[in-house]
Amino acid sequence: MTATQQKAGEAKAGTKVMTMLEAITDAMRTEMRNDDRVVVFGEDVGKKGGVFGATAGLFEEFGEKRCFDTPLSECGIIGTAIGMAVYGIRPIAEIQFLDFIYPAFDQIVSEAAKMRYRSGGEYTCPMVIRSPYGGGIRGGHYHSQSAEAYFCHTPGLKVVIPSTPADAKGLLIASIRDEDPVMFLEPKRIYRHGKGEVPLGEHVVPLGKARIAREGTDVTVLCYGAMVSVCEAAAETAAQAGRSVEIVDLRTLVPLDEATVLESVKKTGRCVVVYEAPKTCGYGAELSALVAEKCIEHLEGPIVRVAGFDTPFPYTLEHLYMPDEKRVLAGIEKTFVW
Amino acid sequence: MAKTKTVKKAPAKAMAKAAPRTAPKPAAAKAAPAKAVVAKAATSTPTSMAGTSGQGLVRLLEDDGTVQKGKDPNLPEATLLFLYEQMVQVREFDRRMLMLQRQGRIGFYGPILGQEAATVGSVAALESRDWIFPALREGAAAMMRGLSLTEAINQLIGNGADRCKGRQMPCHYTFKEGHYYGMSSVIGTQLSHAVGAAMAARIRGDDVVVLGYLGDGATSANDFHCGMNFAGVYQSPCVLFCQNNQWAISVPISKQSASETLAQKGKAYGMPFVRVDGNDVLAVYTVTQQAAARARRGDGPTFIEAVTYRRLGHSSSDDPTRYRDEAEVKAWEKKDPVDRFRAYLQKRGLWSEAKEVAFKEQIAQRVNDAIAAAEKNGPPADETLVTDVYAHVPQQLKDQLADVLALEGRGVNQGAFPL
Ligand SMILES: Cc1ncc(C[n+]2csc(CCOP(=O)(O)OP(=O)(O)O)c2C)c(N)n1
Ligand SMILES: [Mg+2]
Numbered sequence: 001m002t003a004t005q006q007k008a009g010e011a012k013a014g015t016k017v018m019t020m021l022e023a024i025t026d027a028m029r030t031e032m033r034n035d036d037r038v039v040v041f042g043e044d045v046g047k048k049g050g051v052f053g054a055t056a057g058l059f060e061e062f063g064e065k066r067c068f069d070t071p072l073s074e075c076g077i078i079g080t081a082i083g084m085a086v087y088g089i090r091p092i093a094e095i096q097f098l099d100f101i102y103p104a105f106d107q108i109v110s111e112a113a114k115m116r117y118r119s120g121g122e123y124t125c126p127m128v129i130r131s132p133y134g135g136g137i138r139g140g141h142y143h144s145q146s147a148e149a150y151f152c153h154t155p156g157l158k159v160v161i162p163s164t165p166a167d168a169k170g171l172l173i174a175s176i177r178d179e180d181p182v183m184f185l186e187p188k189r190i191y192r193h194g195k196g197e198v199p200l201g202e203h204v205v206p207l208g209k210a211r212i213a214r215e216g217t218d219v220t221v222l223c224y225g226a227m228v229s230v231c232e233a234a235a236e237t238a239a240q241a242g243r244s245v246e247i248v249d250l251r252t253l254v255p256l257d258e259a260t261v262l263e264s265v266k267k268t269g270r271c272v273v274v275y276e277a278p279k280t281c282g283y284g285a286e287l288s289a290l291v292a293e294k295c296i297e298h299l300e301g302p303i304v305r306v307a308g309f310d311t312p313f314p315y316t317l318e319h320l321y322m323p324d325e326k327r328v329l330a331g332i333e334k335t336f337v338w
Numbered sequence: 339m340a341k342t343k344t345v346k347k348a349p350a351k352a353m354a355k356a357a358p359r360t361a362p363k364p365a366a367a368k369a370a371p372a373k374a375v376v377a378k379a380a381t382s383t384p385t386s387m388a389g390t391s392g393q394g395l396v397r398l399l400e401d402d403g404t405v406q407k408g409k410d411p412n413l414p415e416a417t418l419l420f421l422y423e424q425m426v427q428v429r430e431f432d433r434r435m436l437m438l439q440r441q442g443r444i445g446f447y448g449p450i451l452g453q454e455a456a457t458v459g460s461v462a463a464l465e466s467r468d469w470i471f472p473a474l475r476e477g478a479a480a481m482m483r484g485l486s487l488t489e490a491i492n493q494l495i496g497n498g499a500d501r502c503k504g505r506q507m508p509c510h511y512t513f514k515e516g517h518y519y520g521m522s523s524v525i526g527t528q529l530s531h532a533v534g535a536a537m538a539a540r541i542r543g544d545d546v547v548v549l550g551y552l553g554d555g556a557t558s559a560n561d562f563h564c565g566m567n568f569a570g571v572y573q574s575p576c577v578l579f580c581q582n583n584q585w586a587i588s589v590p591i592s593k594q595s596a597s598e599t600l601a602q603k604g605k606a607y608g609m610p611f612v613r614v615d616g617n618d619v620l621a622v623y624t625v626t627q628q629a630a631a632r633a634r635r636g637d638g639p640t641f642i643e644a645v646t647y648r649r650l651g652h653s654s655s656d657d658p659t660r661y662r663d664e665a666e667v668k669a670w671e672k673k674d675p676v677d678r679f680r681a682y683l684q685k686r687g688l689w690s691e692a693k694e695v696a697f698k699e700q701i702a703q704r705v706n707d708a709i710a711a712a713e714k715n716g717p718p719a720d721e722t723l724v725t726d727v728y729a730h731v732p733q734q735l736k737d738q739l740a741d742v743l744a745l746e747g748r749g750v751n752q753g754a755f756p757l
Contacts, residue, residue: 047661048588069589071558072525100524103560138445140507142523279738309723309738315445316496316504317723326745 015197020190023165023198024054024130027172028092030201032062035090038176040067042077042094042130051096052132052191078104078129082112085127090176098133098185099142105150112181113156128175128182134226135276135308135322136189140315146225146277146308151183152253152286158182158207159253163228165196167251170205178207187225194229210257212264216246219270219335222261222287224250227274227323234328243332253283258290265291269300270335274323279307301335394599395645396625397615401673403681411624415688421462421619422683423697425454425676428478430701431487435494438709439508439654444494446508450475452617452649455675456581458482459622460644464549464630469517469539471532471550473525475581477509479551483516487708497715503726504718526552526559529578533569536576536633547633548576549626555586557600566641570607573638577629580641581616583648588661604641616644617675620682647673 049056081091135144162168175182235245273284496504512520532550604611629640647670683689
């Protein structure tokens with residue numbers, strides 16, 4: 001059992017044991033109560049409460065004015081969200097699956113991301129785009145992709161990916177309060193897995209601060225989202241073989257907590273980067289470059305990437321595509337024996 | 339290599355070569371003359387579109403299967419029976435596939451209960467050389483074009499015999515010999531493909547029209563608007579067929595569009611449009627045939643809105659009771675397209691209770707056999723993870739696969755699709 005998994009009823013005072021999904025709903029509810037500028041919209045987020053249930057109860061509590069269904073147009077969802085943000089309210093736009101965000105790509109990269117810069121800071125675009133992403137749910141090509149790198153490659157956007165229920169809540173609240181557009185990407189595979197204690201009411205986890213998910217001395221594993229628990233399992237197995245693994249859960253890819261990453265790698269002298277997106281030009285490539293550039297003199301082995309394949313996302317062979325404990329362990333070994 | 343000469347009439351190209359394996363219909367399609375009353379509606383002018391929801395709806399059969407006076411298109415018996423049999427078959431197939439999904443034998447399923455007439459009637463109105471660009475719920479079209487039930491189930495399972503090699507979620511059939519396009523899950527994208535394919539057919543001088551499908555939700559997507567606009571501007575020889583089943587997952591049509599009808603969107607793009615009762619297979623067949631004839635004559639595209647209803651959840655993972663009233667569903671059950679058409683056939687003496695019983699047994703057996711055959715097939719080979727990304731597998735992909743296969747132990751595919 002990992003630190004993030006707890007049984008119901010064990011919650012400390014002022015906390016509640018929740019799934020990540022429940023924590024995400026709780027974050028929106030909390031901020032909608034706190035700040036009447038916050039509105040939530042997207043396809044099926046109203047009465048249905050979202051296809052995964054992330055907005056369950058918001059329509060009932062806040063009414064259609066603040067939680068509403070949209071026509072089937074991602075471009076329309078993001079375009080109108082930008083207009084709202086520019087005008088001064090705080091939209092949270094849900095894109096049903098990250099795989100369907102491309103009709104809105106232009107609005108995100110050309111408009112939202114550049115708003116502040118192009119207007120000399122006069123107009124800004126504080127909004128959150130929430131979207132489930134990643135594999136592991138038998139969703140095939142179009143319900144499984146990890147597209148974070150496109151957004152990380154777009155200056156002006158922040159990119160946040162939680163891996164625990166408590167972080168999901170705290171990071172989402174921080175994202176809603178942020179002054180810039182935030183891509184809040186939710187690892188749907190762990191939406192309902194690994195319940196954890198989540199503080200009730202106000203709970204903010206600042207953007208740009210990584211989390212040491214496990215302390216270790218021999219090798220650093222950098223990861224985020226659903227890969228964190230995969231890496232935790234691998235670390236447990238590696239420990240039995242005498243390898244002490246440190247896991248850094250990045251939490252926010254942009255802005256990146258460089259200090260924590262570099263400090264850990266300098267300490268252990270080895271680095272494995274784990275991500276489920278296609279390997280080439282994935283976010284892990286950036287991490288590898290960073291580590292090579294800034295602390296190569298501390299490295300005792302190659303920086304190893306464990307990633308998805310450079311192919312579209314499969315359906316039946318998903319289990320071969322996704323990095324798993326076995327592949328992470330092999331990656332860890334490669335930093336010792338190469 | 340493409341030849342540079344322009345082919346005026348192209349009778350048998352690669353695409354025309356593979357005839358559908360079933361379907362005794364092409365001759366029948368030609369035999370049915372267009373009825374004036376429908377033709378008028380189909381070429382709607384601004385005046386005829388001015389109606390509200392009820393008005394302007396092309397309908398030939400009453401709910402009880404009585405044909406409206408003077409409106410029987412008098413389709414040949416073979417065509418009528420083909421339509422009925424296909425509708426019954428897809429209904430049974432649908433029912434069984436949903437059961438397989440519930441039993442965990444397939445991962446997901448998107449049922450079409452209630453929409454059988456819209457799909458079957460429109461596909462049957464085309465020639466077998468015409469191309470089909472489906473949306474979510476037109477799998478029956480592939481089967482009508484000759485995709486065997488076993489092959490369809492191979493796709494649903496995603497096994498090694500599946501034409502898309504287990505790479506797509508269920509209901510994403512592909513069937514090139516039947517000119518049935520393999521779609522993505524991204525709503526609306528196939529529409530501009532349909533328009534472009536039809537433009538290509540004209541460039542090549544082929545006597546081919548294209549039928550592109552979409553749902554009511556898709557009319558909000560960017561690709562709908564560019565597809566419609568290009569179709570209008572280039573007078574693309576296509577028929578764009580919207581299955582307005584009233585819902586896009588939980589979003590009702592009233593929240594999807596403020597337009598009085600979806601059909602009238604055709605007007606803005608400069609094309610004839612028609613609104614047809616999608617649960618009336620005769621009406622669907624007739625208007626689609628007229629639209630296809632228009633495209634074939636070189637008179638450009640038509641936009642068809644088929645008014646129908648999605649009686650079950652959006653998919654095997656949806657619970658519609660969360661967002662819609664069961665009374666609405668009940669009301670649409672009364673307009674059942676299969677019952678309505680059976681009543682018509684019985685009134686004409688073409689069908690009987692005895693035939694029904696025997697036929698249903700036959701269909702059930704056909705589906706059973708197909709399930710059994712499909713379930714014999716194993717999973718796709720590991721190599722299929724890296725083939726077909728490009729024409730040739732790059733070394734880098736071979737290496738990525740080899741690295742993973744070299745590891746001990748094999749993971750299993752877990753998880754359940756939640757939508
Ligand atoms: C671009 C895009 N956005 C969202 C989705 C998720 N989604 C799948 S089907 C669907 C509703 C489709 O409604 P409609 O076009 O009416 O077709 P129907 O399901 O009723 O046949 C949605 C929102 C998607 N597949 N693609
Ligand atoms: Mg619909």
